[in-house]
Amino acid sequence: MRALTTKQRISALAATAALVAAGITAGTAGAAPSGETSASGALPAKLSAAQHIKLVKAADSEAAKSADARALGLGSKEQLHVKDVIKNKNGATHTRYERTYDGLPVLGGDLVVHKNADGKRTGATKASTAKLDLSTDAPAAHKPAAAEAKGSKAPRKVVWASQGKARLAWETVIGGVQKSGAPNQLHVITDAKSGKKLFEFQGIKEGTGKSQYSGEVEIGTSGSDGKFSMLDEGRGGNKTTNLKNSESGDGELFTDGDDKWGDGSVNDPATAGVDAHYGAGQTWDYYKKVHGREGIAGDGKGAVSRVHYGDSYVNAFWDDSCFCMTYGDGEGNKHPLTSLDVAAHEMSHGVTSTTANLEYAGESGGLNEATSDIFAAAVEFNADSPEDVPDYLVGEKIDINGDGTPLRYMDEPSKDGQSLDFWDANAGDVDVHYSSGIANHFFFLLSVGSGEREVNGVKYNSPTKDGSKLEGIGIEKAEQIWFKALTEQMTSTTDYADARRATLAAAADLYGKDSAEVKAVGAAWTGVNVTGS
Known part of the structure; x- marks a missing residue:
């Protein structure tokens, strides 16, 4: 039988305790676009996921990217890669690019090109004004050893442009577990010539928050005839899973026979799932209603909420690699951190990641x-x-x-x-x-x-x-x-x-x-x- 999307009023009573040329302004951080004079017109246009994807695809054409690269005065070894496009009600667009140099990712090379409704470039905002010319750089003599911790990634060669003169570097991602119990994704940047550490930042956006009695709330579920699941098809497929106190994996999708979830206490594992699922739904609705953004990345795709992480883990975190939020159960596994503002906090890390991508340091x-x-x-x-x-x-x-x-x-x-x-x-x-x-x-x-x-x-x-x-x-x-x-x-x-x-x-x-x-x-x-x- 065809699965139906349902909204069921349920009892959720969970307590908790966890980055110069013709037509373009010189690329300086904070350079403002011009031409957006209408107050209402400068607000983001409300785009469906399909409209947003079409906008990104058009901006990602070789003709469009080459034109912007020429206008910016980029060198022959530099290439632009579209990450996102924001369109305002007045037709102005803001295309966010990441950059490569001779095929290498440029950390700190991101920029935004601003255009009016007629497609005329009105400005650009750059994470760095450093000129990319590494032709005189020495070979990468100091490749770091791969980290041995579980979840580590082999070093990759990059261009470091976030601070000072652009230079060749290595980026190593160290896995393992942080002192707090959260997964570790420490990105360490080292100079390829000298081996000196240049920068480091944590890939896991870890943050503490609250959970509280939410009363009876509506959540989006799917299913029928005695088999329902916490899969919200009306919100891009947001889903909530039970990690059952493990610290890895996707978790098991919550299911239920009568579409009535949780008993309002920590004794029922579904209660924490209800709070997390409700928070994810409300956050989806907020970004769509207030900012015209359908989904965290604007692509209409939902995110995963994983609850019951670890043992007495007093925190919650966002992980870009799985595009998911993860919640611990708090001190003594009695206070799940699965409230509305925690969900909104963690999902907003995803919005930041898919837009400005502010370095987490x-x-x-x-x-x-x-x-x-x-x-x-x-x-x-x-x-x-x-x-x-x-x-x-x-x-x-x-x-x-x-x-x-x-x-x-x-x-x-x-x-x-x-x-x-x-x-x-x-x-x-x-x-x-x-x-x-x-x-x-x-x-x-x-x-x-x-x-x-x-x-x-x-x-x-x-x-x-x-x-x-x-x-x-x-x-x-x-x-x-x-x-x-x-x-x-x-x-x-x-x-x-x-x-x-x-x-x-x-x-x-x-x-x-x-x-x-x-x-x-x-x-x-x-x-x-x-x-x-």
Whole structure:
């Protein structure tokens, strides 16, 4: 019998405790496109998955790529490869490219070419302005040995252009397990000439979050006649599986006889599956409804949620390699981290990966983490659940500190004892989960404002570095500004100064260069000590 997509009201009551020539602007990080003057027209167009795929295919033609490469003044050994295309309602497009040199991947070579509705190039944003000419480089004399840990990958030769002069390098991915229990995918970049380590970043986007009582929720399932599964065909095939405390594999797809899932307690393994599946569905709906993006990659394909990872694993993480979210069961396997904002946080790492691909280290890593917290809050506000009242707190229900306090605070991040309220010269040396506080704080100030505030019954008191008094523009405008900046302006190497320029450009395109919204963006960044023009 034909499988039917169903939506069943079920009881989900889970508690938890885890990167110059004719027609193109010189490639500088943060260079803004021009010509997007209509506020509504500068918003992303709502494209179906088929329309998005067609747009990417057209941009990926040799004629289109060669024309952009010539306009950018790229050398004969450089080639562009389309990663994504954003189209706005006014017809403007923003084509995101990755780059190769003599066939080698260029890390930090990503760029975005901006065009108006007539196809005229209006600007370009580059992760790096380093000129790629490696003809005088010495041979790769220092190839590193392959790592022995399970899951490691053999070293591959690359061009390192993220910092300083472009050079030949090796990228080694070290597998194994991190101290937290999460899988390890440590990318280590070493100079091919000297063997010196140049950079490293973690491939697993690991982050703590909350889970809570969700009450009765609707989830998309499939099946009929006594055999149903957590496969949401209406949302690209989102599916949720049970790892049964293992630390590898795809897990087993949740199935049920009557399409009524979970009993609201940790005693039923399906309860954690319900929360994760519900969170994935709500996040899918948010990106489609608010940003016109059908699926995490815009291709209409769903993601996998894996629950019951490991033994007492107090965390959750996103893995690009499987395009999946994975959730631990918390301390004593009694507090699954499978709530709405955790799902939104982890899935948003996928959105970042398929767009700006912010390097998961230094200031770009902090922006990567903050992006996930920002959209987690946005998903909460969009869902507007009476059981999970929207707020600007992260992890307020899990009691991970044992005293009822949240995991993170967006209004005053330092209240967690480690996160940064304001930018300083050492921000890039701080763990990405704590340097993210700068952007989280910016987003709160932009959305709500400074000083004493109350939203949905939650009281806040947000400071500013310069003592300024700020009024917010609302989360609906703030989320559009951040999404536009992320998908059209930010690159793999974006830092906080670049993020300021990117959001100012986005706000100007959306609301006009002299708008109150642009002034609010500038003031909010100044409020967290990220200053500039």
